[in-house]
Amino acid sequence: MKNRLCQLLLVAVLAALCVALVACGESSDSPTGVGSAPVVNVAPPEEIAEISIDVIDPYLTATITLGNWPPDTAPEHELALFEGFRQIMNAQFPNVTVVPAFFSYTLSSYLPMARGGTAPTLFQPPFTDPQLLIQQGLVADVTDALAEFGLLEKFSPSYIDLLGDENGRIFGLPRDGYVLGMHINIDLFREAGLMTEDGLPMVPRTLQEMAEKGRIIREETGRAGLVFPASETFGGWLFTNIAWNFGATGEYALQRQEEDGRWVANFTSPPMIEAMYFMRSLRWEYDILNADATTTNWAGTHNILGTGMAAMNLAANDSVAEPTAGRGLPVDSFALIPFPAGPGGSYALTGGTAFMFSPDTTHDEAVASLHFLNLIGVLPFVTDDTIAAQRAGAAAARDRGVPVLPGIPAWNDEGFIAMQRAVADEFSNVDMRLYDDFFNSFVDGSITLRGEEPVFTQQMYRDLTAAIQRIITRENADVLTALQQAEERFQEFLDDEINR
Amino acid sequence: MRKLKQNAISWLIMLPSIALFAFFLWTPLLQSVRMSFYRTRNIELVEFVGLSNYISIFGRQEFRQALANTFSYTFWSLLLGFFVPILLALVIGETVRGRGIFRTIAYLPNILPGLAAMILWSAFFSAEDTGVINIILGHLGFESRTFLTEVNLVIPIIVFISTWRGAGATALIYMAGLAGINPELYEAATIDGAGIWRRIRYITGPAIFNLGSTLLILQIITVFQIMYEPLVLTGGGPDNASMSLMLLMWNYAFGGAMDFGRASAVAVVTAVILLGFTVLYSIINKRKIEWD
Numbered sequence: 175m176k177n178r179l180c181q182l183l184l185v186a187v188l189a190a191l192c193v194a195l196v197a198c199g200e201s202s203d204s205p206t207g208v209g210s211a212p213v214v215n216v217a218p219p220e221e222i223a224e225i226s227i228d229v230i231d232p233y234l235t236a237t238i239t240l241g242n243w244p245p246d247t248a249p250e251h252e253l254a255l256f257e258g259f260r261q262i263m264n265a266q267f268p269n270v271t272v273v274p275a276f277f278s279y280t281l282s283s284y285l286p287m288a289r290g291g292t293a294p295t296l297f298q299p300p301f302t303d304p305q306l307l308i309q310q311g312l313v314a315d316v317t318d319a320l321a322e323f324g325l326l327e328k329f330s331p332s333y334i335d336l337l338g339d340e341n342g343r344i345f346g347l348p349r350d351g352y353v354l355g356m357h358i359n360i361d362l363f364r365e366a367g368l369m370t371e372d373g374l375p376m377v378p379r380t381l382q383e384m385a386e387k388g389r390i391i392r393e394e395t396g397r398a399g400l401v402f403p404a405s406e407t408f409g410g411w412l413f414t415n416i417a418w419n420f421g422a423t424g425e426y427a428l429q430r431q432e433e434d435g436r437w438v439a440n441f442t443s444p445p446m447i448e449a450m451y452f453m454r455s456l457r458w459e460y461d462i463l464n465a466d467a468t469t470t471n472w473a474g475t476h477n478i479l480g481t482g483m484a485a486m487n488l489a490a491n492d493s494v495a496e497p498t499a500g501r502g503l504p505v506d507s508f509a510l511i512p513f514p515a516g517p518g519g520s521y522a523l524t525g526g527t528a529f530m531f532s533p534d535t536t537h538d539e540a541v542a543s544l545h546f547l548n549l550i551g552v553l554p555f556v557t558d559d560t561i562a563a564q565r566a567g568a569a570a571a572r573d574r575g576v577p578v579l580p581g582i583p584a585w586n587d588e589g590f591i592a593m594q595r596a597v598a599d600e601f602s603n604v605d606m607r608l609y610d611d612f613f614n615s616f617v618d619g620s621i622t623l624r625g626e627e628p629v630f631t632q633q634m635y636r637d638l639t640a641a642i643q644r645i646i647t648r649e650n651a652d653v654l655t656a657l658q659q660a661e662e663r664f665q666e667f668l669d670d671e672i673n674r
Numbered sequence: 675m676r677k678l679k680q681n682a683i684s685w686l687i688m689l690p691s692i693a694l695f696a697f698f699l700w701t702p703l704l705q706s707v708r709m710s711f712y713r714t715r716n717i718e719l720v721e722f723v724g725l726s727n728y729i730s731i732f733g734r735q736e737f738r739q740a741l742a743n744t745f746s747y748t749f750w751s752l753l754l755g756f757f758v759p760i761l762l763a764l765v766i767g768e769t770v771r772g773r774g775i776f777r778t779i780a781y782l783p784n785i786l787p788g789l790a791a792m793i794l795w796s797a798f799f800s801a802e803d804t805g806v807i808n809i810i811l812g813h814l815g816f817e818s819r820t821f822l823t824e825v826n827l828v829i830p831i832i833v834f835i836s837t838w839r840g841a842g843a844t845a846l847i848y849m850a851g852l853a854g855i856n857p858e859l860y861e862a863a864t865i866d867g868a869g870i871w872r873r874i875r876y877i878t879g880p881a882i883f884n885l886g887s888t889l890l891i892l893q894i895i896t897v898f899q900i901m902y903e904p905l906v907l908t909g910g911g912p913d914n915a916s917m918s919l920m921l922l923m924w925n926y927a928f929g930g931a932m933d934f935g936r937a938s939a940v941a942v943v944t945a946v947i948l949l950g951f952t953v954l955y956s957i958i959n960k961r962k963i964e965w966d
Contacts, residue, residue: 282928289717310716310932406909407930465801468823468912483802632930643912647823656913663735670730671931 216250218258219569224562225549227265235269236542241277241294242529249499249574255566259550266549270542281306288312293532296543298349301525302631304337308345314531317344319540328554330586337528346530348584349552352490353623354415354523355612356384357497358509362485366394374607381419381452381514384486388462391485399462401484403470404646410638412488413453414523418624420452421445421518428634429627437629437668441638441661442654445518450645450653452516457646468643476501488513491612492527495576505577509608512615522616524623526584554585556593564594568601577604580613630664630671637664710938717934727939737940739914740922743829744898744944747918750830751897755837756890760882762841763848764874777849780842788839792906795835796822799907822908825915832903832916840896844889851885852878884959891955895948919944 244252260272275294277283281303287293289312299307307313320326325347329337337346356377363375368387370376378384388399403409414428422428426443440446457463464470464484473496479487480501487497491510497503513522529547531540547553551563572578580598583591615621627634641660644651710727712719731737766776783791798806801820808818822828859877868876901920904910910917910925919940927937 281930281932282924285716285928285932306930306932311718312716405911465803465818465820466805466823469796469801469908471909478802483804630930636925636929640911640913643823647820647825647912659735666734667931670936671933 216254218254219251219566219573221562221566221569222255222258222262224565225262225559227262229268230266230545232268234267234538234542234545236536236538237271237273238296238539238542238546239273239275239294240543240546241275241279241297243274243276245276245278251570251573255570256550258566259546259563263546263549267542267545270545272546285312288533291534295532295535295539296529296546297532298527299530300527301336301348302626304346304528304530307530308337308339312533313345314533314535314540315343315345316347316531316535316540317342319537319544320344320347322541323544323548323553325544325553328585328587333584337530346528347547347553349527349529350492351524351526351582351584352492353582353612353616353621354412354488354490354513355615356511356513357479357487357489357494358511358608359479359482359485359497359503360507360509360608361482361503362391362395362397366391366485372607375509377509377511378486378514379512381416381516384514385452385456385460385462388456388486389460392460392462395485397482398464398478398484399460400456400486400488401464401470401475401478402456402467402488403472403475404463404467404639404642405469405471407632407635407639408472408475409467409642410635411523413449413638413642414627414635415488415513415521416452416516417446417449418521418523419514419516419519420449421516422449423519423521423624427627429629431628436673439634439661439664439668441641441657441664446657447653448518449516450641450657453642454645454651454653458649463646467646479503491579491582494579495571498577499571499575505575505604508577508604510577510579510612512612512621515621520621521624522621524582524616524625526582554583554587554590556587556589561593561597564597565600568597572601572603577609578602579604579609630667633667634664637661637667706938706941709934710942712935714932714934716932723935727935728943731936731939731943736914736917736922740917740919743915743917744900744919746829747833747900748894748897750833751836751893752890754830754833755841755897756893758837758841759844759889760848760886762845763852764878766845767849767852777846780845782842783839784843786839788902789906791839792835792903795838796907799831823912825912828908828912828916832900832907833897835907836897836900836903844893847889848882848885851882855881887955887959891952894951898944898948898951 244256246253256274260274263270263272277294277297279297279299281299284293284297284299284307304313317326320329326344329344329347333348334342334344337348338344358375358377360375363369363377366387368376368390376387378387384400391397391399402412414422417428422443422445426440426445428440428446429437430440431437457467464478466474470478475484475487475489476493476496478484479489480497480503482503489496494508494510498505498508513520529543531543535543544553548555548560549563551560551567553560568578578598578601580595583594585591616623637660640663641656644656644659645653709717709719711722711724713721713723713726762780766773766780769776786794797804799821800806801808801818801823803809803812803818805818805821807821811818821831855877860873863873863877899920900918901924904916904918904921905924908916910921923937923940923944926933926940
């Protein structure tokens with residue numbers, strides 16, 4: 175009896191093991207586990223019907239998982255738009271299988287997927303990460319596919335530096351750019367009596383005005399004047415721009431390279447100290463920050479502004495959908511203004527988002543992915559189809575309550591830029607007086623655009639965030655000590671990582 | 675021959691477990707130790723650097739702070755968390771009606787996924803007007819507090835939340851231990867005039883002492899590896915006040931540098947400290963048995 179039980183047990187265990195091994199060996203249609211598009215109850219925008227469904231290449235064979243697909247929880251208008259694009263792609267390339275695979279890129283989630291072979295073919299990292307991904311061998315070389323597509327000659331030199339390696343190989347392409355400015359909740363400005371006779375909000379032009387207007391808003395409405403995400407790396411990211419506007423550029427730049435090649439952190443310059451004192455005053459003198467600043471992340475800032483818990487948020491043009499369509503703030507209660515100037519200058523951080531490819535992407539998969547990007551109208555080609563795709567995208571955005579604005583193009587192609595502007599004008603759903611200052615500021619030179627600091631920027635932001643947290647949570651904290659500690663931490667990091 | 679056959683069957687039965695342990699536990703563990711002696715390119719080993727990763731992390735201010743914080747977590751968890759499950763077990767054990775319901779209620783927080791529980795508590799401890807505790811404080815006429823942004827409060831709050839989540843499961847183990855005590859001992863003590871405190875001191879305490887010692891060392895091991903709680907609630911802030919060793923390890927690996935060599939060095943140091951605790955526990959336990 176005992177022997178029989180043992181044998182039965184053994185058989186059961188071996189069977190379970192076999193099943194487990196077979197399951198491990200099976201491939202999945204969808205590396206990210208998203209195998210099919212969700213059911214959508216609304217039709218795609220009618221503009222999409224203008225795109226040709228003639229077969230373009232019957233021989234191109236590939237399965238591509240697209241991380242730029244909207245999530246299942248996205249508004250139906252957006253899902254319908256992408257489902258429409260998928261059907262057209264199926265018609266134009268009958269042997270290409272498009273697998274929707276929404277992927278919200280973060281370095282920590284991408285790394286295990288890339289190493290485990292489950293990363294989507296196409297994904298969208300911010301401009302802070304491509305060099306790291308290239309150096310770590312976590313992205314595919316797509317130079318040949320870009321050349322075949324006629325895109326290489328359209329690259330500006332700065333993007334070749336950003337998305338290429340020292341051998342001239344290219345690993346991705348730019349999606350769009352952003353410029354840091356300020357999101358405004360007009361309802362709170364109105365409630366605080368900060369409106370002009372024209373019905374426009376009396377928005378701040380300088381950091382000092384931001385503090386003063388924030389205080390009025392706090393006193394009149396009880397809400398935070400400014401939502402500031404002093405958590406993770408976000409606090410340091412925004413503070414860097416504030417520091418630039420206090421003069422932390424040139425000889426006072428946050429990072430500099432010595433003649434011997436050594437990188438040095440420079441957080442204790444007079445402009446940095448002044449900027450950190452200003453940061454401190456926002457909490458302890460003007461009291462305009464949100465109470466949960468040290469635990470508020472980037473999504474949290476949009477929640478707080480969009481739901482009327484704060485009036486101002488230092489944010490860019492690429493996230494206007496978040497507080498509006500994403501959090502329910504009507505488009506006519508929202509404005510986007512330039513980053514407030516400081517006593518040391520008027521700078522605004524510029525960055526953007528790239529399209530990159532998982533390390534095991536084949537040439538055909540890269541080409542098929544580029545065809546899809548062209549289909550949705552984000553590549554710098556002006557054809558009837560790309561115009562229709564851009565119009566469909568703008569219509570879907572308008573239908574779900576996103577401010578339809580001219581983008582900040584990543585490509586220096588005048589025809590493409592003109593087409594984007596024309597589409598934005600056609601579908602505009604906002605009073606452009608609430609946005610003109612922002613878009614004009616970097617064209618007329620009233621704001622100087624500035625890229626991120628050169629090395630290990632995310633780590634620098636993390637260390638600066640800790641200093642900000644110290645200053646805004648302890649009233650008696652010494653500003654210089656906080657900056658010295660952050661500088662010391664970052665210098666240790668630089669010495670370990672690149673100065674050794 | 676027959677013995678060999680029997681052993682072979684035993685080994686075959688154990689084989690899946692050994693294979694799974696080797697694949698999921700021992701291999702990563704040994705790889706991690708090996709990785710700590712290398713410069714890495716994400717998870718690839720690039721160059722043997724000896725003790726350089728260890729020297730580097732011990733030289734870093736953030737590591738020393740994370741180490742101190744981790745001991746602070748342990749201290750607070752012993753202060754706030756060690757006796758709660760025992761009390762819970764005693765109270766539920768004394769309950770006559772609805773014991774099953776109370777047992778289920780005590781265990782319920784364990785069923786919640788960890789991240790969801792932390793997000794739930796972050797809403798409770800939010801410093802904004804919408805924070806549940808601030809709403810209650812407001813109704814009681816008190817000023818709002820900022821809780822998770824206060825340097826001195828952040829670790830006790832995180833430990834409180836962890837205790838809320840884990841106490842029920844530990845209490846069940848204590849309840850099982852309590853159930854093994856011969857009821858005649860209590861009856862005899864009661865007849866001799868012993869009150870509840872004396873019964874606990876002379877019967878319950880000694881009966882669950884060994885169990886408590888084991889759970890104590892397990893608690894220290896668990897708390898020393900605290901990571902997702904501060905990650906979700908505070909990100910290690912404010913000003914690294916809640917940064918733990920494991921969270922620092924995560925930051926080294928995924929926070930921007932992909933420095934798996936240093937991350938592994940932090941993991942190994944943590945393991946060595948825990949090994950030290952475990953050896954100490956074994957020595958004390960062995961001496962106690964000898965004294966008894």
